[in-house]
Amino acid sequence: MPIIAPSFLASNFLQLGDACNMVNNSAAEWFHLDVMDGRFVPNISFGMPVIEHIRKTTTKICDVHLMIEEPEKYVEDFKKAGADVITVHFEACRHLHRNIQQIKNLGIKAGVAINPHTPVHFLEDIIGYADMILVMSVNPGFGGQKFIPHTLTKLQQLKQLITEAKANVLIEVDGGISLDNAAAIVAAGADVLVAGSAIFNAPDPAAVIQQLKNI
Ligand code: DX5
Ligand code: ZN
Secondary structure, eight states: OOEEEEBGGGSOGGGHHHHHHHHHTSSOOEEEEEEEBSSSSSOBOOOHHHHHHHHHTOOSEEEEEEEOSSGGGTHHHHHHHTOSEEEEEGGGOSSHHHHHHHHHHTTSEEEEEEOTTSOGGGGTTTTTTOSEEEEESSOTTOSSOOOOTTHHHHHHHHHHHHHHHTOOOEEEEESSOOTTTHHHHHHTTOSEEEESHHHHTSSSHHHHHHHHHTO
8 A cells, every 4th residue: 555645835824733633644654745946947936944843743754855956955954844754856967876875874864866857877886875766756845736647657767777776775756646537557566655736625534535545
């Protein structure tokens, strides 16, 4: 069964506490927290102070997705704010190998995200170091976009790369995931499903989480 990681980007920020309670009482194991800097992506979301407060509401895994330039300047602060997993973008890191070590040295898990234009084989030399690969299935920056179908091919390639390297790596998929395409995404190799609008725009978000879980 996939791990479900609701993306709070799609929640009503005026009722963030209610969103946390809903996820806490749901079948979701992770909180997916999208940090955007207006430079790496053309949007700005939220940062450490918000994550710090969310952290206090939950014992579930806080999965922090950094869509920011120079993430190495901030990973320690995000760990202090409560991150259990920090994912940095392949495209935002000049020294990715060092950045992964930096995150792991904080005692937390390190993820690497790839944008839709980044080929899976670019991960060959770091696959043995990362704890998770996040495959973006939309261009990062906004919720509510359409799933890019080519992602399914990339997931199969990634699964093969991980098997060949005998690496212990989770595959997370993020963007445009709904009840309509989740089964195909899991069949292609996803371990963690991120979903924002499909969950938070639904009349019964917890029911959608349960349905994604049972996929
Ligand atoms: C996009 C973010 C996603 C986003 C997913 O840049 O990384 O986590 O919130 O939202 P949906 O599920 O609506 O595509
Ligand atoms: Zn995300």
